[in-house]
Amino acid sequence: MEKTELAIDCRGLVKRFGNYTAVEGVTFQLPTGAIMGFVGPNGAGKTTTIRLLCGVLMPTEGHATVLGFDVKTQPEEIKQHIGYMSQKFSLYEDLTVRENIDFYAGIYNLTGTFAAERKQQVIERIGLNERLPQLVQSLSGGWKQRVALACALLHEPKLLVLDEPTAGVDPVSRRVFWQIIHKLAQEGMTILVSTHYMDEADTCDYLGFVFYGRLIAFGTPAEMKAKENKANLDDLFIYYVEREAVDDPRNKGNR
Amino acid sequence: MKRFNWSRFLAILVKEFRQIARDKPSVIMAVGMPVIMLLLFGYAVNTDVDHMPTVVWDQSMSQDSREVISSLRNSTYLDPDFYVRGYDEIRRYLDGSSARVAVIIPPDYGKQVQGSGNTTVQVLVDGSDPTAARAAMSAVQTVGFNTGWEVQADRLAQQGGATPVLPVQVETRVWYNPDMKSLVFNIPALIGLIIQNVIAMLTAFSLVREKERGTLEQLVVTPVRPTELMLGKLVPFVIIAFVSLMLILSVGILWFGVPPKGSLLLLILLSMLFVTTVLAIGLLISTISRTQLQAMQMTILLILPSILLSGFIFPRETMPLFLKGLGGIVPLTYFLVIVRGIFLKGIGLEYLWKETLVLATFSLVLFFLAAKRFRKNLD
Ligand SMILES: Nc1ncnc2c1ncn2[C@@H]1O[C@H](COP(=O)(O)OP(=O)(O)OP(=O)(O)O)[C@@H](O)[C@H]1O
Ligand SMILES: [Mg+2]
Numbered sequence: 001m002e003k004t005e006l007a008i009d010c011r012g013l014v015k016r017f018g019n020y021t022a023v024e025g026v027t028f029q030l031p032t033g034a035i036m037g038f039v040g041p042n043g044a045g046k047t048t049t050i051r052l053l054c055g056v057l058m059p060t061e062g063h064a065t066v067l068g069f070d071v072k073t074q075p076e077e078i079k080q081h082i083g084y085m086s087q088k089f090s091l092y093e094d095l096t097v098r099e100n101i102d103f104y105a106g107i108y109n110l111t112g113t114f115a116a117e118r119k120q121q122v123i124e125r126i127g128l129n130e131r132l133p134q135l136v137q138s139l140s141g142g143w144k145q146r147v148a149l150a151c152a153l154l155h156e157p158k159l160l161v162l163d164e165p166t167a168g169v170d171p172v173s174r175r176v177f178w179q180i181i182h183k184l185a186q187e188g189m190t191i192l193v194s195t196h197y198m199d200e201a202d203t204c205d206y207l208g209f210v211f212y213g214r215l216i217a218f219g220t221p222a223e224m225k226a227k228e229n230k231a232n233l234d235d236l237f238i239y240y241v242e243r244e245a246v247d248d249p250r251n252k253g254n255r
Numbered sequence: 256m257k258r259f260n261w262s263r264f265l266a267i268l269v270k271e272f273r274q275i276a277r278d279k280p281s282v283i284m285a286v287g288m289p290v291i292m293l294l295l296f297g298y299a300v301n302t303d304v305d306h307m308p309t310v311v312w313d314q315s316m317s318q319d320s321r322e323v324i325s326s327l328r329n330s331t332y333l334d335p336d337f338y339v340r341g342y343d344e345i346r347r348y349l350d351g352s353s354a355r356v357a358v359i360i361p362p363d364y365g366k367q368v369q370g371s372g373n374t375t376v377q378v379l380v381d382g383s384d385p386t387a388a389r390a391a392m393s394a395v396q397t398v399g400f401n402t403g404w405e406v407q408a409d410r411l412a413q414q415g416g417a418t419p420v421l422p423v424q425v426e427t428r429v430w431y432n433p434d435m436k437s438l439v440f441n442i443p444a445l446i447g448l449i450i451q452n453v454i455a456m457l458t459a460f461s462l463v464r465e466k467e468r469g470t471l472e473q474l475v476v477t478p479v480r481p482t483e484l485m486l487g488k489l490v491p492f493v494i495i496a497f498v499s500l501m502l503i504l505s506v507g508i509l510w511f512g513v514p515p516k517g518s519l520l521l522l523i524l525l526s527m528l529f530v531t532t533v534l535a536i537g538l539l540i541s542t543i544s545r546t547q548l549q550a551m552q553m554t555i556l557l558i559l560p561s562i563l564l565s566g567f568i569f570p571r572e573t574m575p576l577f578l579k580g581l582g583g584i585v586p587l588t589y590f591l592v593i594v595r596g597i598f599l600k601g602i603g604l605e606y607l608w609k610e611t612l613v614l615a616t617f618s619l620v621l622f623f624l625a626a627k628r629f630r631k632n633l634d
Contacts, residue, residue, distance in 0.1 A: 054476050055476075056475050056476055076478060079476055079477055079478045080478045082476070084473070084476040084477075086469065086472045086473055086476075088469040088472065089469070090468070090469040090470050090471075090472050090473040091470065091473070092270065092274065092470055093468070094274055094277050094278070095270065095273055095274065095277075099270070099273055102266070102269070103266050103267075103269070103270045104266075104477070105266070106262050106263060106265060106266020106267075106269070107263050107266050107267075107474075107477045107478070107479050108477065108478065109260055109262045109263060109478070110262075111262050
């Protein structure tokens with residue numbers, strides 16, 4: 001019973017590329033309907049962890065279930081039920097907004113009137129009506145991200161995975177984007193989102209701090225700040241980075 | 256869950272068509288390039304050896320020596336256009352490649368022929384290109400034999416004997432390509448080669464482009480199955496290849512005047528089978544390579560041996576067993592047997608079923624290999 005209420009349950013996840021360990025023993029449980037923020041410096045292993053959870057990378061060690069499906073044995077089931085936006089913009093730039101939406105509707109096996117209704121719902125929710133005939137390559141960064149989000153929402157995923165969705169997006173577009181995310185969470189969708197913006201991280205239900213492949217802290221933003229006695233997340237982030245950098249074995253040689 | 260899904264397949268198909276329609280250079284390359292290549296190479300790979308420039312040192316300057324020279328010209332293999340005096344000049348012509356053959360007629364040629372003596376005409380041949388040298392040698396041998404025979408016949412007639420008859424004669428008749436024009440042999444093969452190169456290149460690029468642009472990273476996180484993706488990418492190229500094949504066939508048949516002796520329908524059907532094989536190779540390449548440059552290099556690596564080993568240039572019968580075996584894994588090898596068979600001999604499936612079966616097996620195996628190699632993860 002408890003298991004089904006967890007959207008993500010990962011225990012001791014390890015990923016090595018050759019002898020480089022990109023993810024080292026990541027363990028956390030995310031309840032259904034929550035927004036979890038993933039923060040950490042560049043190269044910390046956020047994207048790699050996300051890919052492990054999406055079933056497109058095989059973990060070297062450890063276990064994880066996403067929406068009750070095992071990442072090792074049921075990756076295709078996971079893919080059917082999650083929406084994913086990769087860190088690098090990855091829609092077809094030489095197609096129009098509508099053509100991209102049509103494509104992903106087909107890929108998620110939506111057909112007939114149901115497909116038309118779903119597309120219309122998503123288009124209205126994201127506010128894409130005027131942009132439909134435009135080629136994606138002619139859109140600004142903020143609009144591109146909104147189209148990508150629309151494509152990830154078509155099949156009503158139970159879990160939405162967003163890898164730095166607002167990188168390089170202006171503040172107004174960022175706010176619009178996060179309003180949509182919060183709305184989706186209220187409706188019961190679980191959301192895993194990585195970000196470098198602490199103001200965004202502050203609005204998440206849970207935060208995970210990733211550092212050199214390890215999840216060094218996990219909890220609600222308030223708990224985390226209280227634990228280390230910091231006034232805001234920026235200070236907390238800097239505190240963690242400085243503390244861990246001293247411990248990191250890879251920095252020993254430089255000293 | 257695991258079943259092939261038409262909606263996903265159609266989504267890929269429609270998307271591919273839209274992208275191809277917007278990518279004008281690719282369309283032009285797919286449709287225009289084969290025709291241009293056939294026009295260029297159709298003239299370039301003409302291996303007929305005739306009208307070789309010939310230098311003559313006629314020391315006899317007699318009626319008889321002039322007759323020998325005009326017999327050489329009438330053979331159409333030699334063009335005795337240069338007249339010199341002395342070996343030094345002959346050497347200059349041969350060294351400088353202004354002439355391939357030198358004919359030296361001795362001073363007493365006329366006298367010996369008119370009398371009853373013997374004489375020798377010396378012929379020097381530039382052997383750098385063995386094929387040309389062989390053609391030149393057999394041409395002068397024939398002319399020499401005929402001239403000698405005529406002189407002998409005249410002498411016998413003058414002595415009052417009957418005109419002699421050669422006791423043994425060989426009568427040759429050439430089948431399939433009676434004029435032995437290399438064009439007729441090469442154009443069908445060129446059609447196969449060109450279609451292979453262009454289509455393999457185009458398909459190889461199609462999936463690699465998605466890798467380079469990052470769109471594949473999004474696709475692998477969707478429920479799309481490799482076979483749906485592969486087939487969806489294959490079908491549009493089958494259609495492009497069909498158009499391109501029709502064009503290149505028309506150029507071969509109408510422009511170069513090389514009509515197929517056999518069934519045009521069978522030719523088209525089997526060509527499409529070959530195209531499918533090539534498409535599968537292209538897909539396989541694109542699953543292995545990470546960038547368009549790699550895909551390009553791999554395609555070229557495939558094209559080179561296929562030119563040399565398939566029997567396109569060198570007959571496979573004379574190859575060492577090892578190379579012959581290597582040629583056996585090149586699909587073009589089988590297609591060349593098919594096109595040449597249909598074009599030149601007009602044969603049908605009753606002879607070509609083996610090659611057809613091999614090509615069909617190739618395309619199935621390659622396609623499944625490609626779908627298998629394309630695993631949906633980023634490891
Ligand atoms: N396929 C791979 N092969 C080898 N190393 C890899 C591979 N993918 C990622 N890495 C390495 O793993 C480490 C973690 O990368 P990852 O992309 O997960 O970091 P990140 O936290 O997402 O960083 P960023 O904030 O820059 O997006 C990096 O050092 C990266 O070079
Ligand atoms: Mg990342």
